[in-house]
Amino acid sequence: MPSVLSTLILGMVFSSILNPASGILNTFLRIIGLDALALPWLTDPKYAFGTVIAVDVWRGTGYIMTILIAGIMSISSEYYEAASIDGASGIQKFFKITLPLLMPTLATTTVLNVIYGLKVFDMIYALTNGGPGKATTEVLYTEVFKKFGTGQYAVGTALSSVMFIFMLVTGFFMIRIMTKGEVEE
Numbered sequence: 001m002p003s004v005l006s007t008l009i010l011g012m013v014f015s016s017i018l019n020p021a022s023g024i025l026n027t028f029l030r031i032i033g034l035d036a037l038a039l040p041w042l043t044d045p046k047y048a049f050g051t052v053i054a055v056d057v058w059r060g061t062g063y064i065m066t067i068l069i070a071g072i073m074s075i076s077s078e079y080y081e082a083a084s085i086d087g088a089s090g091i092q093k094f095f096k097i098t099l100p101l102l103m104p105t106l107a108t109t110t111v112l113n114v115i116y117g118l119k120v121f122d123m124i125y126a127l128t129n130g131g132p133g134k135a136t137t138e139v140l141y142t143e144v145f146k147k148f149g150t151g152q153y154a155v156g157t158a159l160s161s162v163m164f165i166f167m168l169v170t171g172f173f174m175i176r177i178m179t180k181g182e183v184e185e
Contacts, residue, residue, distance in 0.1 A: 011126020
C-alpha cells in the first residue's frame with residue numbers, strides 16, 4: 001500500500017494520524033491510559049525528525065522486502081538439502097548459504113536505501129515543510145528546493161551537482177565493498 005500511494009497522500013494521512021490534538025495515535029494512547037506517550041510528533045523539534053524518518057522507513061519497507069524475498073526465493077533448495085544431509089543446523093544454513101548468496105541483493109537494497117536517504121525530500125516536505133522551527137527536519141534537498149524557490153538557481157544547481165557526485169561515489173564504493181568476495185553460483 002505505501003508504495004502505491006503518492007507521497008503527498010501519505011503525508012496528509014500521517015499528518016492527520018500524528019496530529020497532537022486530534023490525531024488517531026495520540027487519541028488511542030490517551031484512551032488506553034498512556035497520556036505521557038501522546039506527544040506532538042510533528043510539531044516538537046525533539047520528535048519531528050525521528051517521526052519523519054519512521055514514516056519514510058514504513059513507506060519503503062514493502063519495496064525493499066519484495067526485493068529481499070525475490071533474492072531469497074532465487075536461492076536453490078539443493079544447497080539447503082545438501083546442508084541438511086551434512087547435518088547443518090538452521091543457523092549454520094543461514095550464515096553459510098542464505099547470507100552469502102543473498103549478498104548481491106543486500107548490496108543492491110543497501111545502495112538503494114542510502115541513495116534514497118540522501119535524496120529524501122518529498123516526505124519531509126509533505127509532513128513538516130522543513131519545520132518545525134528553523135531547520136529541524138531540514139535536509140540538503142529541502143535547501144535545494146528553497147534555493148530554486150527564491151531564484152538562487154546557481155546555488156541550487158551547485159548543491160544538486162555536489163550531492164549527485166557524492167551519491168555516485170558513495171554508491172560505487174558501497175557496491176565494491178559489499179560485493180567483495182561474492183559467492184558465485
